[in-house]
Amino acid sequence: MTMNILIAEDNEYTAKQYKTVLEKRGHKVTLTKDGVECVDEFMNEAKYSELFRKDNSPPFDIVLMDHDMPRKNGATAAQEILKYKPNQRLVFLSAYGHGILGKVNDLRDDTVQIIQKPFSLEFLVKKIEGKLIGQRIVGEQQGTPLSITQDAAAIR
Numbered sequence: 001m002t003m004n005i006l007i008a009e010d011n012e013y014t015a016k017q018y019k020t021v022l023e024k025r026g027h028k029v030t031l032t033k034d035g036v037e038c039v040d041e042f043m044n045e046a047k048y049s050e051l052f053r054k055d056n057s058p059p060f061d062i063v064l065m066d067h068d069m070p071r072k073n074g075a076t077a078a079q080e081i082l083k084y085k086p087n088q089r090l091v092f093l094s095a096y097g098h099g100i101l102g103k104v105n106d107l108r109d110d111t112v113q114i115i116q117k118p119f120s121l122e123f124l125v126k127k128i129e130g131k132l133i134g135q136r137i138v139g140e141q142q143g144t145p146l147s148i149t150q151d152a153a154a155i156r
Helices: 012-024 035-052 074-084 097-103 121-129
Strands: 004-008 028-032 062-065 090-094 112-116
Touching (some): 004 012, 004 035, 012 028, 028 035, 035 062, 090 121, 112 121
Parallel strands (some): 004 062, 062 090, 090 112
């Protein structure tokens, strides 16, 4: 199944890696360099879809987002995106999984997940295309989202 994916990543090399591997899998990928560009692209696509396609569903199948970016961090961008489309699926790709959880308390719902860096590109594809990404990952405490890591024993 082809997915429409929006990526917000300020590291150009990393962004190109994500784009290349996902496009090789047949997905449509849109890259943005920071949180401001990500929100702008998201809103433009959402409004176009509503106006011309008469479609109110989220404009992207998934939004992949770094957290530490210039101009607007991932948590702030995610809040803006989810305020407009509460059911948009978002996945943070960040080395600061626990730090993000503290900043996104109000984002804790079925749409937000974290994949903690470092991870392989194969792992990213597996999580995006696999069943885990569409399901909520719940910790021992009710309602606590978990980071997804490559090591199953390290899932927390």
